[in-house]
Amino acid sequence: MRVLVVGAGGVGSSIATIAARRPVFDQIVVADIDAARAAATAGHTRSERVRSTQVDASSTADLVELITATRADVVVNACDPRFNPPIFDAAYAAGSHYLDMAMHMSTPHPTHPYERPGVMLGDAQFAVAHEWAERGQLAIVGMGVEPGFSDVVTRYAADHLFSRIDEVGVRDGADLVIDGVPFAPTFSIWTTIEECLNPPIVYERDRGWFTTEPFSEPETFVFPEGIGPLGCVNVEHEEVILMPRWLDVGRVTFKYGLGDEFIDVLKTIRLLGLHSTEPLRVRGVEVAPRDVVAAALPNPADLGDRMRGRTCAGSLVTGIGIDGRPRSTYLYQLVDNEWTMREYGHQAVVWQTAVHPVVALEMLAEGLWTGEGVLGPEAFPADPFLELLTVHGAPWAIEERTA
Numbered sequence: 114m115r116v117l118v119v120g121a122g123g124v125g126s127s128i129a130t131i132a133a134r135r136p137v138f139d140q141i142v143v144a145d146i147d148a149a150r151a152a153a154t155a156g157h158t159r160s161e162r163v164r165s166t167q168v169d170a171s172s173t174a175d176l177v178e179l180i181t182a183t184r185a186d187v188v189v190n191a192c193d194p195r196f197n198p199p200i201f202d203a204a205y206a207a208g209s210h211y212l213d214m215a216m217h218m219s220t221p222h223p224t225h226p227y228e229r230p231g232v233m234l235g236d237a238q239f240a241v242a243h244e245w246a247e248r249g250q251l252a253i254v255g256m257g258v259e260p261g262f263s264d265v266v267t268r269y270a271a272d273h274l275f276s277r278i279d280e281v282g283v284r285d286g287a288d289l290v291i292d293g294v295p296f297a298p299t300f301s302i303w304t305t306i307e308e309c310l311n312p313p314i315v316y317e318r319d320r321g322w323f324t325t326e327p328f329s330e331p332e333t334f335v336f337p338e339g340i341g342p343l344g345c346v347n348v349e350h351e352e353v354i355l356m357p358r359w360l361d362v363g364r365v366t367f368k369y370g371l372g373d374e375f376i377d378v379l380k381t382i383r384l385l386g387l388h389s390t391e392p393l394r395v396r397g398v399e400v401a402p403r404d405v406v407a408a409a410l411p412n413p414a415d416l417g418d419r420m421r422g423r424t425c426a427g428s429l430v431t432g433i434g435i436d437g438r439p440r441s442t443y444l445y446q447l448v449d450n451e452w453t454m455r456e457y458g459h460q461a462v463v464w465q466t467a468v469h470p471v472v473a474l475e476m477l478a479e480g481l482w483t484g485e486g487v488l489g490p491e492a493f494p495a496d497p498f499l500e501l502l503t504v505h506g507a508p509w510a511i512e513e514r515t516a
Contacts, residue, residue: 114138114478117185117209119170119200121145122301123414124214124257125191126154127459127467131505133158135471137478142183144168157458170196176203185209187477189470193304194218195390201238201252210250210477212470214257215304216351219311226312227326233314234354238487246486253473253482256490258446259285259367260351261469262502263428266444266509267352269495270430271360274442277433279363283352284429284443286336286343286370289422289450289461296378297416299424299462303407306388309369309379313347316357316365327383328376332368336425337512338447343370352428355489363432382406417460420450424461427509431516439516446502446509456506468507472498 114137118125121143129143141163145151151165168179170192180188180203188204190197190213197217204211216235223231238254245252255261263283271278291297298305312324328346335342350367357365371379382388387406392399427445434440450461457464473490476482482493499509 114474115140115184115186116142116189116474117180117183117187118143118189118191119145119168119176119196120191121147121151121154121165122191123412123459123463124466125189126157126414127457127463128189128191128471129154129163130158130457130459131464131468131471132474133160133163135475137475138162140164140183142166142185144170144179146170171199173199173203173206176200177207180204180207180209187212187474189474190214193301194307198237204252205241205245205248205250208248208250211252212256212473213254214261214466214470216254216354218307219349221312222324227324230314230322230324233322234349234351242487249485251477251484252487254487254489255351255355256470256473257466258426258469259283260355261473261490262426262446262509263352264355264490265495265498267356267360267428267430268491268493269499270428270442270444272495274434275430275432275440276435276437278361278430279432280430281352281356281362281365282429282431283350283365283367283427284334284336284345284370285368285426286334286340286345287422287424287462288340289420289424291416292419292421294411294416294419296374297411297413298375299413299416299420299460300466301407301413302410303403306379306382306403306406308348308350309371310383310388311349313349313367314353315347316353316362318357318363322353328380330366330368334368334370336370337443337445337510338423338425340423340425340447344372345370346376356491359489359491414460414463417450417454417458420460423447423449424465426465429514441514441516443512443514444509445512446507448507452506465507468502468505472501472505475501
């Protein structure tokens with residue numbers, strides 16, 4: 114399999130490092146607007162099968178030319194979701210398959226943003242699913258850790274553990290600490306602002322999709338293996354869009370264990386208008402406030418040496434088990450930063466995001482996942498994916514909760 118990874122940030126670099134160790138990949142090309150960054154990523158892998166090049170991910174024409182030149186079987190979009198449309202369109206135009214970790218961005222409802230969805234995450238991608246299918250091309254959308262792993266384990270629960278699923282609550286938390294830095298996110302602040310300050314979306318079988326105010330429905334969730342209780346709030350996320358398309362579920366939510374400090378920072382960013390992506394003219398230069406915030410904070414990919422602790426992602430599935438009894442089960446994956454830094458040289462959050470698309474690529478290369486059109490992770494069999502995930506050193510676990 115020949116793979117083109119567009120984006121050499123933290124996740125793209127980690128994807129290249131993980132994939133370089135897997136013999137199923139004949140060629141991995143890492144492309145970025147910053148040629149030096151792409152070259153550094155390729156060099157870090159120490160593999161002759163990995164090379165780098167420069168590309169402008171906002172240019173569909175340039176991307177088509179690169180995909181054609183590299184003869185890429187699959188294009189992996191490792192950029193932030195602003196660049197989804199040109200990369201997605203270029204993969205289709207060049208006749209390649211496509212994989213991303215975050216779907217096309219949403220647009221709030223113009224008059225009732227905290228009641229009704231406007232343009233939902235991925236709407237533009239699903240709108241052309243038939244065109245991809247007609248050409249025999251496959252786009253796997255939302256194939257990171259969340260979305261991605263969380264969708265796969267929910268599919269596993271539906272196949273093996275439950276006869277009826279009343280609710281899926283995707284819950285994400287960590288006990289990560291960054292030494293010597295007063296405030297720093299462990300993942301892209303640009304994407305975090307997008308997810309956390311957009312109207313959160315919730316799904317209910319009898320109601321469909323609806324939205325709420327940011328940070329709604331606060332709860333305390335006890336994360337496993339000693340991470341402990343964290344305050345969690347509703348956040349806009351792809352799982353809420355994806356799971357009801359392929360799984361029979363009564364309700365779906367996504368909540369981050371952000372913590373009070375992070376929530377206060379995000380509220381202040383919104384209060385000051387610093388979440389906006391609309392450019393302002395400052396001293397003759399146009400710049401978006403959110404880009405300034407992102408530039409002012411440390412790059413999460415560079416914080417691994419200062420970071421300690423673990424990150425946890427998973428789905429709490431509640432309903433009726435296959436034995437006919439009430440059941441509540443948290444299917445999760447916990448990753449330790451010390452291990453990812455020692456084994457791969459990448460911090461835990463970006464590594465955890467990156468390992469799942471690599472496993473998905475292997476599923477495609479081995480013919481264990483097949484399909485056409487635009488599909489989410491839960492559209493595929495979970496068992497072979499989870500088996501290979503363990504081989505990668507990313508085991509998953511099941512914890513029973515009180516139903």
